[in-house]
Amino acid sequence: MKIGIDRISFYTSQYFLDLKVLAEARGVEPDKFYVGIGQEKMGIPPPDEDIVTLAANAASPLKEQGELDNVEALLFATESGIDQSKAAGLFVHALLGLPSRCRVVELKQACYSATAALRFAMGLVAMKPTSKVLIIASDVARYALGSPGESTQGCGAVAFTVSVDPRLLAIDPEAGFYAEDVMDFWRPNYLSEALVDGKYSTLVYIKALKAAWDFYVEESGRSLGDFKRFCYHIPFTRMAEKAHQKLDKGISPEALEEVLGESLLYSRNAGNCYSASLYVGLCSLLDNSVDDLSGHRIGLYSYGSGCVGEFFSGVVQPGYRSSRFDQAHQQLLAKRTELTFQQYEDIYHYGIPTDGGDHVFSQYRTGPFRFSGIQQHKRIYAPR
Ligand code: HMG
Numbered sequence: 001m002k003i004g005i006d007r008i009s010f011y012t013s014q015y016f017l018d019l020k021v022l023a024e025a026r027g028v029e030p031d032k033f034y035v036g037i038g039q040e041k042m043g044i045p046p047p048d049e050d051i052v053t054l055a056a057n058a059a060s061p062l063k064e065q066g067e068l069d070n071v072e073a074l075l076f077a078t079e080s081g082i083d084q085s086k087a088a089g090l091f092v093h094a095l096l097g098l099p100s101r102c103r104v105v106e107l108k109q110a111c112y113s114a115t116a117a118l119r120f121a122m123g124l125v126a127m128k129p130t131s132k133v134l135i136i137a138s139d140v141a142r143y144a145l146g147s148p149g150e151s152t153q154g155c156g157a158v159a160f161t162v163s164v165d166p167r168l169l170a171i172d173p174e175a176g177f178y179a180e181d182v183m184d185f186w187r188p189n190y191l192s193e194a195l196v197d198g199k200y201s202t203l204v205y206i207k208a209l210k211a212a213w214d215f216y217v218e219e220s221g222r223s224l225g226d227f228k229r230f231c232y233h234i235p236f237t238r239m240a241e242k243a244h245q246k247l248d249k250g251i252s253p254e255a256l257e258e259v260l261g262e263s264l265l266y267s268r269n270a271g272n273c274y275s276a277s278l279y280v281g282l283c284s285l286l287d288n289s290v291d292d293l294s295g296h297r298i299g300l301y302s303y304g305s306g307c308v309g310e311f312f313s314g315v316v317q318p319g320y321r322s323s324r325f326d327q328a329h330q331q332l333l334a335k336r337t338e339l340t341f342q343q344y345e346d347i348y349h350y351g352i353p354t355d356g357g358d359h360v361f362s363q364y365r366t367g368p369f370r371f372s373g374i375q376q377h378k379r380i381y382a383p384r
Helices: 020-028 028-036 051-064 088-096 115-126 148-152 198-220 238-248 253-270 274-288 326-336 341-350
Strands: 003-011 015-018 041-043 073-075 103-107 130-142 154-164 171-178 231-234 297-304 308-316 369-375 378-384
Touching: 003 051, 003 115, 003 274, 003 326, 015 020, 015 341, 020 028, 020 041, 020 148, 020 341, 028 148, 028 238, 041 253, 051 088, 051 130, 051 154, 051 369, 051 378, 073 088, 073 115, 088 103, 088 130, 088 378, 103 115, 115 130, 115 154, 115 171, 115 274, 115 297, 115 308, 130 274, 154 253, 154 274, 171 198, 198 238, 198 297, 198 308, 231 238, 231 253, 231 274, 238 253, 253 274, 253 326, 274 297, 274 326
Parallel strands: 041 154, 073 103, 073 130, 231 297
Antiparallel strands: 003 154, 003 171, 015 041, 130 154, 171 308, 297 308, 369 378
């Protein structure tokens, strides 16, 4: 029985900051960001967009096409949680009008949790092959202003369904994984931006990759030549390139571009989307691949600081091109509004009110759903 990703939809905020503008304000060469980090733009959520609206806006095209009718579980992966108790997925469950016969839960392990959700979903679908699971990964990446991490901010969400006979990617049963308790990146409950030991985090990302890959090879008997393309967790696109160069030592720049380039296009323009980033890379690959990938195996590496890494794989399904949302994704990225540096800093400082009072939020550009205010300590979401 084949189980895997049936449909996938990506959403990022309607606003972005060009990293050239950030470079000028911070007094660094634009090429440090464009070339050294490999990022051009970062998605910035306006005050009426949060992980719930990013998630609902990502899942909305699936709903419109009737893909969510027999969803029996909504697994919501995030590290930008909005409540210590209630799962963010319940707000999305209501906004999308999902069936009440549905399990809803939130998962956290930095950027890794959507991959854990995928494995759990495969188990649920194997037990009941007529059911589907909806996974949503949604995050806002935030670091201190002026810190080295600042240029690697971003935001976005992916929503994907997991079912038998998937139209996009059948996931292989084999996987290699690795866990270690490290402090490379974390966010204490009292902070709204992450703390990170940046250089160390890049080393741990690679260490976990090597260990996960070795385990995957033992489990599957496959080698690098078995893969047509690779998708990595993308905190910034150079990180994915550097990681692949560690696996495939001596790979030429042209070959690196061929196996990785198409998967990096969306992230270069949306920034780090934490738990969603690997799957933003998968969308980018499936949408933009010039070659028909039908029947080809792709390798995927998921990494969440703290840390857990997992290498796994899947086979792209024949006819996958007719099940994509490629045009919607490309239009979304093309039609965003550019922020000035002042507007970026104003939004950064704004934050969601924490005074316990009632608030009505101004309306900005969002997808079909927006975060309209707070009443009696409750977040209010509404159609736009
Ligand atoms: P930095 O230390 O300011 O940057 O920030 P740098 O000085 O190392 O420069 C970066 C690169 O730009 C270097 O290239 C420079 O040479 C180059 P490299 O030596 O690395 O190949 N450069 C230039 N290139 C062209 N023209 C120029 C120029 N100037 C310099 N003029 C750092 C880098 C990664 C530390 C920072 O961005 C950071 O802290 N980011 C956040 C942490 C992060 O993204 N870590 C990634 C691994 S951990 C992970 O992926 C998990 C995560 O997603 C969270 C989660 O799991 O939840 C973050």
